[in-house]
Amino acid sequence: MSALDAAAAAAPVLAQMPPWERAQFLVAAADALLAAADELVPLAAEETGLTEPRLRGEIKRTAVQLKLFAEVAAAGDYMAVRLDAADPDFVLGPRPDLRRYLVPLGPVLNFAASNFPFAFSVAGGDTASALAAGCPVVVKAHPGHPRLSDRTAQVLNTVLPAGALGVIHGQDEGVAALKDERITAAAFTGSLTAGRALAAIAAARPRPIPFYGELGSLNPVVVTPGALAERSAEIVKGFAASVSGSAGQLCTKPGLLFVPGEFDAAAAFDGVTPHRLLHPGIADGYTHRRDEVLGTPGVTVTVEGSVTAGGVTPTLVETDLATLVKHRDTLLQEAFGPLSVVVRYTPGEPLGAALTELVEGSLTAGVHVAAGEDSHWLRELVTALQALAGRVLFNGWPTGVAVTPAMQHGGPFPATTNPTTTSVGTASIERFLRPVVYQDAPPSLLPEPLRDDNPWNVPQLRSPAGQSPTWGSLAG
Amino acid sequence: MSALDAAAAAAPVLAQMPPWERAQFLVAAADALLAAADELVPLAAEETGLTEPRLRGEIKRTAVQLKLFAEVAAAGDYMAVRLDAADPDFVLGPRPDLRRYLVPLGPVLNFAASNFPFAFSVAGGDTASALAAGCPVVVKAHPGHPRLSDRTAQVLNTVLPAGALGVIHGQDEGVAALKDERITAAAFTGSLTAGRALAAIAAARPRPIPFYGELGSLNPVVVTPGALAERSAEIVKGFAASVSGSAGQLCTKPGLLFVPGEFDAAAAFDGVTPHRLLHPGIADGYTHRRDEVLGTPGVTVTVEGSVTAGGVTPTLVETDLATLVKHRDTLLQEAFGPLSVVVRYTPGEPLGAALTELVEGSLTAGVHVAAGEDSHWLRELVTALQALAGRVLFNGWPTGVAVTPAMQHGGPFPATTNPTTTSVGTASIERFLRPVVYQDAPPSLLPEPLRDDNPWNVPQLRSPAGQSPTWGSLAG
Numbered sequence: 001m002s003a004l005d006a007a008a009a010a011a012p013v014l015a016q017m018p019p020w021e022r023a024q025f026l027v028a029a030a031d032a033l034l035a036a037a038d039e040l041v042p043l044a045a046e047e048t049g050l051t052e053p054r055l056r057g058e059i060k061r062t063a064v065q066l067k068l069f070a071e072v073a074a075a076g077d078y079m080a081v082r083l084d085a086a087d088p089d090f091v092l093g094p095r096p097d098l099r100r101y102l103v104p105l106g107p108v109l110n111f112a113a114s115n116f117p118f119a120f121s122v123a124g125g126d127t128a129s130a131l132a133a134g135c136p137v138v139v140k141a142h143p144g145h146p147r148l149s150d151r152t153a154q155v156l157n158t159v160l161p162a163g164a165l166g167v168i169h170g171q172d173e174g175v176a177a178l179k180d181e182r183i184t185a186a187a188f189t190g191s192l193t194a195g196r197a198l199a200a201i202a203a204a205r206p207r208p209i210p211f212y213g214e215l216g217s218l219n220p221v222v223v224t225p226g227a228l229a230e231r232s233a234e235i236v237k238g239f240a241a242s243v244s245g246s247a248g249q250l251c252t253k254p255g256l257l258f259v260p261g262e263f264d265a266a267a268a269f270d271g272v273t274p275h276r277l278l279h280p281g282i283a284d285g286y287t288h289r290r291d292e293v294l295g296t297p298g299v300t301v302t303v304e305g306s307v308t309a310g311g312v313t314p315t316l317v318e319t320d321l322a323t324l325v326k327h328r329d330t331l332l333q334e335a336f337g338p339l340s341v342v343v344r345y346t347p348g349e350p351l352g353a354a355l356t357e358l359v360e361g362s363l364t365a366g367v368h369v370a371a372g373e374d375s376h377w378l379r380e381l382v383t384a385l386q387a388l389a390g391r392v393l394f395n396g397w398p399t400g401v402a403v404t405p406a407m408q409h410g411g412p413f414p415a416t417t418n419p420t421t422t423s424v425g426t427a428s429i430e431r432f433l434r435p436v437v438y439q440d441a442p443p444s445l446l447p448e449p450l451r452d453d454n455p456w457n458v459p460q461l462r463s464p465a466g467q468s469p470t471w472g473s474l475a476g
Numbered sequence: 477m478s479a480l481d482a483a484a485a486a487a488p489v490l491a492q493m494p495p496w497e498r499a500q501f502l503v504a505a506a507d508a509l510l511a512a513a514d515e516l517v518p519l520a521a522e523e524t525g526l527t528e529p530r531l532r533g534e535i536k537r538t539a540v541q542l543k544l545f546a547e548v549a550a551a552g553d554y555m556a557v558r559l560d561a562a563d564p565d566f567v568l569g570p571r572p573d574l575r576r577y578l579v580p581l582g583p584v585l586n587f588a589a590s591n592f593p594f595a596f597s598v599a600g601g602d603t604a605s606a607l608a609a610g611c612p613v614v615v616k617a618h619p620g621h622p623r624l625s626d627r628t629a630q631v632l633n634t635v636l637p638a639g640a641l642g643v644i645h646g647q648d649e650g651v652a653a654l655k656d657e658r659i660t661a662a663a664f665t666g667s668l669t670a671g672r673a674l675a676a677i678a679a680a681r682p683r684p685i686p687f688y689g690e691l692g693s694l695n696p697v698v699v700t701p702g703a704l705a706e707r708s709a710e711i712v713k714g715f716a717a718s719v720s721g722s723a724g725q726l727c728t729k730p731g732l733l734f735v736p737g738e739f740d741a742a743a744a745f746d747g748v749t750p751h752r753l754l755h756p757g758i759a760d761g762y763t764h765r766r767d768e769v770l771g772t773p774g775v776t777v778t779v780e781g782s783v784t785a786g787g788v789t790p791t792l793v794e795t796d797l798a799t800l801v802k803h804r805d806t807l808l809q810e811a812f813g814p815l816s817v818v819v820r821y822t823p824g825e826p827l828g829a830a831l832t833e834l835v836e837g838s839l840t841a842g843v844h845v846a847a848g849e850d851s852h853w854l855r856e857l858v859t860a861l862q863a864l865a866g867r868v869l870f871n872g873w874p875t876g877v878a879v880t881p882a883m884q885h886g887g888p889f890p891a892t893t894n895p896t897t898t899s900v901g902t903a904s905i906e907r908f909l910r911p912v913v914y915q916d917a918p919p920s921l922l923p924e925p926l927r928d929d930n931p932w933n934v935p936q937l938r939s940p941a942g943q944s945p946t947w948g949s950l951a952g
Contacts (some may be wrong), residue, residue: 012859061568084882092537092879096872100882100903103862105895203679207837207889210896361683374920382921383488386579386912393915396572403568405939406560406576408913413683419581419910420686427576427911434895435903436862437884439869444850445858463881 003166010163049276076458104134106184226370240268242397248338274311286337298323352384361412479642486639525752552934580610582660702846716744718873724814750787762813774799828860837888
């Protein structure tokens with residue numbers, strides 16, 4: 001049976017399964033993944049060039065994600081059950097009994113990322129959130145780690161229900177699956193070009209489906225004059241680590257740093273060991289982008305870095321705001337790899353307005369402030385950062401995304417194709433659910449979450465009768 | 477200043493306004509609308525041909541909607557505030573302080589509907605939910621009621637903040653606005669053809685935006701053998717009223733009725749007075765669809781009805797499941813007007829599977845059952861109805877949508893372009909919001925809803941430290 005056939009067959013089974021059973025298999029999947037770590041981590045290192053310590057951390061994060069979504073499924077809040085009692089005296093005339101909850105969309109297609117072979121691949125966040133929602137998942141494996149993808153699925157399929165998780169390979173196969181009627185939603189992590197092309201395919205289907213793409217991000221960070229005076233050495237060190245880690249192949253790498261004065265970063269990049277890029281396509285793209293940046297008039301090279309067959313070391317350039325404006329088409333594109341652009345600004349100039357004008361939507365936007373710092377200028381800057389990003393962070397670096405209920409990993413286009421959702425954190429489950437309301441249903445025909453005896457013990461929010469809007473009078 | 481300029485200027489003002497101030501102007505808008513009812517209702521009747529009693533009810537519903545969204549705004553739950561405390565002992569390493577809430581997207585473009593000149597037009601549900609979210613609204617007026625649209629906006633603008641509500645006219649102007657960079661989301665109620673075309677434009681922008689279209693729906697209803705035996709006269713009467721009301725120009729009109737035996741509906745349609753259709757375009761479309769249905773082999777005319785310059789009376793045809801399958805391209809298209817297709821089925825045949833195979837996504841799906849009726853066949857049918865619709869209703873008719881928190885008005889394509897949202901009910905506000913998380917922000921730089929002293933008094937859901945996932949052990 002093909003992965004799509006199996007997913008379609010599994011969809012009604014998963015949808016009707018009590019949420020604690022989904023929780024149990026998600027926990028079992030997490031445990032199976034960790035139990036196979038000694039086999040999977042070296043395989044991932046071989047295929048991706050990422051280091052073993054990083055991959056050990058990532059497989060643990062992936063297991064935590066699966067268990068977090070087990071908790072989300074078991075708690076049942078995600079169903080957002082609302083029960084509105086029938087109301088014969090409703091202001092607009094008799095109101096029926098209405099019971100609403102969220103149900104799984106159906107089979108989900110997950111285009112895996114290159115740069116997180118565990119956390120955003122076969123067993124990753126998109127898979128965990130879709131399974132928790134009750135949707136079978138077909139993963140289109142990333143070509144950068146095909147063997148790991150297959151082996152991860154085999155490990156998980158020792159404990160998952162039949163058809164809940166399948167893997168396919170190849171671009172044509174991925175496109176065919178995206179066009180397949182049985183697929184009801186798709187998630188994607190990758191490049192702007194590929195993401196836009198796939199989003200267009202999803203929208204042009206005879207029956208369009210939701211497409212959740214995470215495409216690219218500059219992640220601007222601003223250092224205020226106060227912060228630079230207070231702790232420039234610490235800021236330089238953190239910046240260098242955030243640009244260099246995993247060879248900059250992170251969607252939240254700070255690609256743009258605004259500083260109001262001297263910023264001696266070169267030394268902090270000394271001694272960074274060469275790191276292989278994930279695969280030849282990424283190496284080509286990075287080389288091309290780096291050449292463009294280095295060839296831009298008005299750009300000074302702070303750290304030249306290197307790109308060789310053995311790996312890359314970071315490249316850092318510096319410029320001013322006028323040059324950034326003039327060469328925005330070159331300098332304000334994401335470079336997926338260890339390259340960042342430092343921009344000098346003049347203290348007091350309206351940087352918030354400049355960011356709004358220049359920088360496209362981003363996953364994150366950050367600012368380093370001095371202790372107790374506050375000013376009209378700073379508040380305008382923070383407002384501008386919020387307008388362009390899904391995560392606004394202070395005195396830190398955007399790489400390293402905490403997996404917690406409040407996390408937001410998304411942002412205005414092109415960070416994501418849909419700024420109303422997130423791909424990290426518990427709210428990511430909402431992408432794979434749709435609301436259904438039952439009106440005046442006989443009790444015996446209600447789904448479990450909507451019944452008054454609440455056999456699945458899910459939170460139920462009740463609106464009793466007699467609660468017409470109370471603001472002023474409705475006479476008229 | 478153009479409506480778009482004004483909306484863009486108003487966006488930051490509305491976004492930073494405390495929610496109770498938005499609530500106050502929504503209440504004032506409701507009161508202003510009702511105060512102008514004696515002027516607006518006759519104007520609406522003249523432009524749309526809808527009856528005064530219907531329009532009196534609709535303007536009241538529209539005011540209730542505005543007040544309901546005032547309550548939603550003031551309560552602040554819609555912001556979905558989550559505060560995750562910093563946790564030095566988190567399983568994956570130290571976790572930052574994370575504070576998440578939903579913020580308005582920005583200016584919203586609302587393509588108004590023809591058939592609800594109040595409730596889904598200038599002052600309607602899409603406008604009310606966007607304003608409650610903090611988004612200025614530009615309404616592209618429906619050409620069927622242009623003067624009412626302008627006059628409604630004038631009435632509301634006596635109490636709304638500057639730029640919060642603007643009206644534009646014309647198809648080219650609507651498309652230009654949809655392409656305008658300052659527009660951040662669009663809502664649409666109308667035909668499948670227009671909705672798909674506009675959705676494609678929204679998706680092809682340099683920066684795509686969310687597009688929420690409600691496009692068309694057959695609203696199938698099934699009568700079980702038990703229900704037919706128990707109360708066929710009552711069912712016939714309700715069906716005739718639901719098909720005939722507002723000349724069938726409702727998105728939830730039952731366009732397909734499945735009955736297991738004799739169904740003498742003709743008499744119930746006697747004496748329906750002719751009703752003008754909303755505008756010439758709808759009259760042309762209805763005439764064309766009706767001719768197609770009447771000309772389909774295997775279809776018997778139960779009530780021929782009429783289409784004249786003075787108005788239309790309902791048309792009812794009957795056929796069987798085999799004919800429906802054979803002529804699905806003709807019979808399974810929405811006819812926007814008072815036409816419905818009655819389909820005879822054989823008791824016991826797998827009707828749920830047939831519906832899944834035949835009927836596209838729908839706003840509603842209904843079933844009439846006998847008291848205490850339950851069976852495997854019925855449960856399979858209800859599962860199939862849930863799969864194809866956003867509202868599953870029992871022993872009632874889909875026309876007449878209650879405006880309550882639990883209402884769901886949406887469904888799989890083509891009912892809507894996005895099945896994860898609703899255009900009626902309090903959850904419709906979610907379409908115009910996006911999440912933002914603040915990480916490690918100094919208290920003085922936090923937005924009001926995220927502060928510990930909670931000056932806006934919004935519900936805040938807190939995850940304390942020490943709550944790593946608890947399912948099993950993470951050793952490994």
